[in-house]
Amino acid sequence: MVDNPLADAQRESAGASTFGKYNFQFHWALCEVIKKHEQQKEYAILIEYHEDVVIANTLEADKATFEFYQVKNQSATFTADSLTKRKKGAKKALKSSVLGKLLGSCLNKQYEDRITTIGLVSSGGFSFNLEKELKLDVIKMGDIAEDELAVLTQNIHNELGIVVLPEHLQFIIPEIQLKNQEDYVLSNFARLVDKLFPGALCNAVSIYRAVVDEMGRIGRLEYDYKDWARLIEKKSLTSTSIHQVITLHSNHPCVDDIKNDFDDLVNDLGWRSNRKRNIKRRLSLLALRRAGFMSALDIDVANSFLVSHGKVNEDDFCSDAEFVDALVQQAIKDGLLKNVKDQDELLIEVIYCLLKAE
Template sequence: MTDNPLAEAQRESAGASTSGKYSFQVHWALCAIIDKHSQKKEYAVFVEHHEDVVIANSLEVDAAQFEFYQVKNTGKAYTSGALTKRNKGANSTLKSSVLGKLLSSCIDTQYEDRITTIGLVSSSGFSLGIEKDLKLDVIKIGDIDSAELALLTKAIHKELNILLMPEHLHFIVPEIQLKNQEDYVVSRFAYLVNSLFPGSYSNPVEIYRAVIDEMGRLSRLEYDYKDWERLIEKKSLTSTSVQGVITLHSNYSGIDGLKSEFSDLVDELGWDSRRKRILKRDFGRIALTRAGFMSALDIEITNSFKLSYDKIDESTFSDDVSHISALEQQAMNDGLLAKVIDRDRLLLEVIYCLLKAN
């Protein structure tokens, strides 16, 4: 088990307080997922964990860096005064400001040096003094005029004793709007699938429902996890899991040739009809997944099997059955069973490597 860099006590774990806030927050997170996925970038997304949305850029703990986002569904554009206003709490204490709450999730934490973006997302935008009066959808600290920045810095210094505003703090006006959020995200999923598998048939509504339901389930988990692997497994929506949903609800003619070759090959192996049916289905999912999105794990597995494959001289075998048997045994000798689920998956990886090589 690997130590979890995000294993600090959370500021709060009650989650979004209203359905409207939660709906906008989740739909914005889905758009962020689609953007990452369309760039074929590995990611893990956490909802209601330290912040409204946290995105890791890797599933590997040593490589992971984080983006922290607070997502607000508001009726008015945020001014510097609204961002730093502190309401009275119990016993005459002052509550955190909107900006102070976001920064307190990021500053003076064990993971502070791993944060690449601190983002405040507002459905109604921001009314801040901007250099050259530009209209920006992402406002960075360097874009804010000196007088406005001085007001923000003074208020945050008083609240959190921060001398300078973080340079990676962004104020973000989202493309997604409050109206028709579901339709917007469904259409984005449709475009995503078409970019991964041009000309494919997919059911973007089912993809949307499966992903948003899983995100809702994950957001209700309030436990902390000390080790990274359990955090990824229990609390995150990953590029691998999203790709799995996409492939489950998509058909792509671009892998028909590979599937046909597999079908011809298994007919020679003497399997019973039930095993053929199951392995043909599983092989199709492997081929479809890797045609659209090769995760870091996929790359590692295919490279490992390719190295093992290259150790066997194909010319010494008179038929495919004996060749595959030798490849399977070599993969076992190389310890590759530990990289996959079971012996059937090892065999599928052996055949996948064989067909891709030819």
């Protein structure tokens, strides 16, 4: 069991309970998912866990770094004063400011040195005095005029005792807006599939609905997780899970080719029709997934089966059935069962390697 580097007590969990009010934040998060997927980067995205959106750059706990985002859908424009204004709560105690709440999630935590971006996203934008009077959609610390930065810093110092604002703090104006969020994300999924699999056919609506439903599910979970693997399983969307959804609702000529090759091969294997259909379906999904985005795990698994395949000489066998059986036995001998879920998946990997090598 690997410890979860984010296993600090969360500031609050009320956001998870009222998740239905926050469609905008997870539509914005989906835009970030699509950007990273286009770049074929590995990631895990967490909703309502320490912050509105947290993105890990890998699925490996010991290597993960994090982006923390608070997402606001509002018409009002944030100023230095409104960002750091503290309202009175119960018994006249001062509440956290918007910026103070975000920084409080990130600073003086066990994971602080692993955060690469602290972002405040607001559909209403920001009104700062900027150096060179630039019009920016991503405002970094170095872009803000000294007098404006001094106001922000002094107010946050009074609230949190912070002397210098983090250099990786950013203020972000999103392209997506509330009125077009569904259509915007849906069209971006369609473009993503076209970029991953040029010439592919996809059902963008089904992809969108499946991902949005899953994001809603993970957003409603309120638990903390000490174990990293359970956090990823229960509370995140990953590059792998998103890609599985995309491949499930897409089709590409490369899949037709491998299905035709499989049909030629399977005639000599003597399988019953049910087994043939099941293996063919799973083989097709594997082929499409690897055609568009090879994760680090996919690369390792594919390479290990390729090495194992090279140890068996096809000329030593009288039939394809004997050859495939020998490849399976060699893969088992090489310990490759530990790399897959079950014996059927090992067989699929063997066939995939065989057909891709031809």
